[in-house]
Amino acid sequence: MGKPLVLIGAGEMAQIAFEYFTCDSDYDVVAFSVEREYLRAPTLCGLPVLAYEELERTHPPERAEVFVAIPATGLNRLRTRLFQDARRRGYRCARYVSSRAFVWRNAEIGENCFVFEGNVIQPFVRIGDNCILWSGNHIGHRSAVGDNVFVASHAVVSGYCRIGAGSFVGVNATFSDRVRVAADNVIGAGALVVRDTEPGRVYVGSPARAVPGRSSFDVAF
Ligand SMILES: CC(C)(COP(=O)(O)OP(=O)(O)OC[C@H]1O[C@@H](n2cnc3c(N)ncnc32)[C@H](O)[C@@H]1OP(=O)(O)O)[C@@H](O)C(=O)NCCC(=O)NCCS
Numbered sequence: 509m510g511k512p513l514v515l516i517g518a519g520e521m522a523q524i525a526f527e528y529f530t531c532d533s534d535y536d537v538v539a540f541s542v543e544r545e546y547l548r549a550p551t552l553c554g555l556p557v558l559a560y561e562e563l564e565r566t567h568p569p570e571r572a573e574v575f576v577a578i579p580a581t582g583l584n585r586l587r588t589r590l591f592q593d594a595r596r597r598g599y600r601c602a603r604y605v606s607s608r609a610f611v612w613r614n615a616e617i618g619e620n621c622f623v624f625e626g627n628v629i630q631p632f633v634r635i636g637d638n639c640i641l642w643s644g645n646h647i648g649h650r651s652a653v654g655d656n657v658f659v660a661s662h663a664v665v666s667g668y669c670r671i672g673a674g675s676f677v678g679v680n681a682t683f684s685d686r687v688r689v690a691a692d693n694v695i696g697a698g699a700l701v702v703r704d705t706e707p708g709r710v711y712v713g714s715p716a717r718a719v720p721g722r723s724s725f726d727v728a729f
Pocket residue numbers: 660661677678679694695696697698699710711712713719726727728
């Protein structure tokens with residue numbers, strides 16, 4: 509028997525997390541949980557779907573861990589709200605790191621992070637809390653990824669970079685070494701970021717430029 513785990517969420521990310529935690533971790537997923545107004549079906553993947561507001565009744569913090577399995581919705585704000593709430597209620601938030609990811613021994617990865625297969629995380633890297641690194645990214649030596657970040661796939665973060673908290677990084681984005689990405693950025697697919705960025709902006713292209721008049725909070729995820 510593995511450690512009991514409740515997945516917060518019932519959408520695609522939660523069903524993917526169910527697959528990975530079940531087949532590639534020492535956790536046993538025992539239930540899904542969503543906020544009451546989003547309860548649709550009583551079961552998912554053969555497990556109960558429970559009201560999040562009442563989770564302590566059936567799965568108190570001393571008996572189960574949780575993982576908040578929400579993607580970049582609302583520029584990561586939905587996942588962040590539920591992560592902070594779960595911690596406030598005393599839950600320990602699990603992290604998943606694929607057995608097929610390469611993580612150097614002194615790299616640090618925070619709580620409620622999900623690191624898919626094919627990620628390369630080099631020496632002295634720090635990944636904050638509540639980050640999702642989809643498959644195949646390179647996070648170069650001494651770089652730091654802030655809290656609540658979502659990195660899609662095949663991004664290359666060179667050495668000594670900073671990826672600001674709350675940001676979204678699109679597929680195949682590239683960051684030159686020592687670049688500082690500000691908080692709450694959206695970096696478009698295939699962007700080549702060669703200069704530091706400003707908070708709350710959307711960057712696209714090569715070299716990446718801010719999209720005029722566009723706030724990152726207006727991007728629909
Ligand atoms: C950057 C992004 C978020 C912008 O989305 P949006 O706010 O809906 O913006 P729009 O599609 O209206 O595009 C705005 C302008 O930027 C351009 N643009 C958008 N994305 C671009 C990109 N990745 N590279 C270059 N130009 C881009 C558009 O062509 C448009 O230019 P125009 O005004 O001259 O026609 C989106 O295009 C993107 O790249 N998303 C990431 C996709 C991804 O990685 N998904 C992974 C799965 S989670």
